[in-house]
Amino acid sequence: MDEPGWHARRKAAKDLEQYTNPRRRHDGQWEAIERANPVNQAWTGDDPHYLPPGASPPALYQTVSYSGANDASPQATFRARGLSAVERTKVARQHAPPRMSPHLQVMCGPLLRYDTVEPDGTYRGACMLVTADAGSVYSPHPSLKLEWAPGQSNLPSSFMNGDGRVSGEGPHVNGHAAFGTQSLDVTGTELWVHHAENDNQTFTFWRFMYQIPLADREMNVRYRINQGPQYDFWVPGRQQNMRWAAHSCNGFSAGVDPDDFRRGKFASGFDPVWSDLLERHSRVPYHVLIGGGDQLYCDALIKEPEMQDWVRLRTARERIGCTLSDEIKTAIDRFFFNHYCNAFQKGAFARANGAIPMVNMLDDHDLIDGFGSYPDDIQSAPVFSRIGERGYFYYLLFQCFIVDSVDGTDLGYSHVNPSIIFGGLGPYIKAPSHSFLTYLGPRVYMLLLDCRAERRKNQVCSEVEYRMVFDRLDKLPPEVDHLVVLLAYPRMNFLENALESKFNPLVALGKAHSFGLTKFVNRFNAEAELLDDLNDHWTASAHKKERNWLVQQLQEYARRTRTRVTFLSGDVHCAAVGVFRTLVKGKGNTIEPKSDYRYMLNVISSAIVNTPPPDGVLHMVSFLSTKTHKTMHYCDTDETMLPVFAKGSEGSSSKYKSVMGSRNYCSVWRDEKTGDLVFDIRVEIERGFGRTASYAVRAPPPAW
Secondary structure: OOOOHHHHHHHHHHHHHHHHHEEEOOOOOOOOOOOOOOOOOOOEOOOOOOOOOOOOOOOOEEEEEEEOOOOOOOOEEOOOOOOOHHHHHHHHHHHOOOOOOOOEEEEEEEEEEEEEOOOOEEEEEEEEEEEEEEOOOOOOOOOOEEEEEOOOOOOOOOOOOOOOEEEEOOOOOOOOOOOOEEEEEEEOOEEEEEEEEEEEEEEEEOOOOOEEEEOOOOOOEEEEEEEOOOOOEEEEOOOOOOOOEEOOOOOOOOOOOHHOOOOOOOOOOOHHHHHHHHHHHOOOOOOEEEOOOOOOHHEEEEHHHHHHHHHHHOOHHHOOOOOOOHHHHHHHHHHHHHHHHHHEEEHHHHHHHHHHHHOOOOOOHHOOOOOOOOOHHHHOOOHHHHHHHHHHHHHHHHHHHHHHHHHOOOOOOOOOOOEEEEEEEOOOOOOOEEEEEEEOOEEEEEEEEOOOOOOOOOOOOOOHHHHHHHHOOOOOOOOEEEEEEEOOOOOOOOHHHHHHHOHHHHHHHHOOOOOOHHHHHHOOOEEHHHHHHHOOOOOOOHHHHHHHHHHHHHHHHHHOOOOOOEEOOOOOEEEEEEEEEOOOOOOOOOOOOOHOOOOOEEEOOOOOOOOOHHHHHHHHHHHOOOOEHHHHHHHHEEEEEOOOOOOOOOHHHHEOOOOOOOOOOOEEEEEOOOOEEEEEEEEOOOOOOOOEEEEEEEEEEEEO
C-alpha cells in the first residue's frame, strides 16, 4: 500500500466510477465530483511543516531541520510527554495562533494581488478572502489591518551575484519596533456572493483595497484579518526596481499521477518546486508573483455528473445542438467555485498567494483545454460558450479580484485597477478582454496581454485590443528602459504540420479506440489533443501573420522609445530561451545585442507543476533549434534559440542544449550595476525533491 501512486490510482478509480455512474443524493440533486470544504488549519496552505516567516511554534513544539540537504523548511515536532490533557490544552491555547474575532469560516485565502504604483509613489494592492456565510459573523464587516515601518529594511545592500545566485543568505527579519510603525485599517466590501443552489448555501467574496505610500527603502508589511493569524508581504522602495518570480502550468494534465512528482518530505507532487520558490522568498523576498497562465487546470469540469449527457454525445454536430439546461449551468458554476477554492487553499501555492502579491494572466486551462482555438460552430455552441464565459468570470474573480458588473468596463471609467486595459468584446466570451500594464519599478514595466478573451481559430487579439495597448505603451514614462511582454510561445509548427495530416496515426487509432490511444483525441472535435495546443501557439499557421506583425510593431516601439523589449512565456512544459535579432548578411556578422533594437529574448518558463513533454518532442525541438528560420527575414529579423542548457541540472553535459525538460520557474531582477534585466530560470534538479539549479540570461539595456 506504500507503493508510490497507489492512493492516487485508488482515488482515480473511485472518481472514475462516480464519473461513469453519476449518482443522485436523497434530495434528487446530483452528487458533485468536486467539493470544497472550509479551511480548518491555523495557517493557510495546509502544511504542518510550515510556519510563516517570523512566526514561533507553540510551546508544545520544538523546531528542527530536515536532515536532507534539499530540505530548508522548518518542521514542528510534537513534544508533550508527561503533560496532562488539561496542561496540554492550557499551553496550546496560550501559544496557538490567534483566532479571527469576529469569527470567519474561511473557504479560501487570504489572497494578495498587486496592481501598480502610481506616479506619486503610491502602491496599490488588494487582499481577498472567501467565507462561508453559515459559519461566519459579519457584524461588523471583516476588517484588514496592515502595519509597516518606513525606516526599516533588513536586507543586504547587495545580494545578487553575477550568475544570478543569492549571496548573503541569512533570513530576512521581521520586526517593526523603533522604526515608527504606520498602520492602515480597511473594511472589507462584498465583491460577490456565490449561491450554491443545490445546497442552499451562500459564500461571500470580501475584497480589501489598500494603498501604501512607498518609502526610500523596501518594507515588510504585516497584515491580519479580524485580529486573526498574521501574515506578511514586501513592497519595494520608491526608486527600487522589483524582484519578481514568474510561473505557469500549475497543475497536472489528465492521466498524470501527482505522486510520481514528490519525494522526501513532500505530501503532494504539486509542492516541491513551489517550496523552492518560497524558500528563496524567505531569504530575499519577491515583491510580485507573475502567473503566466494555467494557474489551475479546469479540464475536470467534464467529469461533473450533469455534463455526462453532453460529453457522451458521439458527434460534434450533436454537441453543437445540445440545449444548455439549468442543471448544466448550475454544474459549471459549482465546479469553478469548488475547484478554485480547493486549488487556492492548499499547499505551497496557497502560501505563496498569501505572501507574494499576484499579477495573473489566464490561458486555456484556466477555462478548459484549447478554448478559443476550436472551429467557430463548436465555440459558439450553447454549452461550450457557457463554459468559456463562466470560466472567464471566475478567472477575473479569483485571480484578479475583479467583477465587471461591480467595477465597470467603460473605457472612460476610473477603474479600481489603474493597470487595466480593456479591449474589444470577445466572440465567444461576452466580455471585453482585460490586459494589464503594470509597474515593476521606475525602469521596468510588464504588459500582460489577454490572448484568450478575443481569441478564435484565426485570431489571437483584435485590432481594438492592440490599439488600446499601444496607446497605453506610448504613455509610459521616458525613463522606462525595459518592457516585458507576457505572451509569446516557441517555434513548434513542425509538429502542427505533422498532426494536421489526414494520415496522422494518432487520430486514426484514437477514433478506433485502439491501443489505449483514445486520450490523444480531443473530446470536442476528434482532433489530436496536442494539435489543439499547437493551434493555440503564435507559430501556428493561422496566427503566424499576426505574430510577425506584433513583433514588428514592438520592434518599432523599441527603436522609437529606446526600450528593450523581452518576451516571457509558458504553456509548453519546458524551459528554453529564444531570441529575435537583426539579420546581418555575411557569415559571423552580428550587431552587439545592447545596440540592436531588434534584440528581444523570448524566455520560456514552464511548468512549475506539470509533467515535461516526451523525450521525443524535446529531441525534435532541440534538433530544429539549430536550423535557420526565415519566417521574418523579409523584415531583416533573424530568430533562433540560445544554447542556455549546456550543462544538465545535476552538472553533467546535456544532450539538449536549447531546451530543458524539467519543472521550473523564473526569478527576475534588474542588475543596477549594468542595467541588465536578469532572468534566472530555476530548474528542478531531481524530480520531486524541491531543489533547483540556475540558468540565467540577461536582457541588456538599450544602447542605440
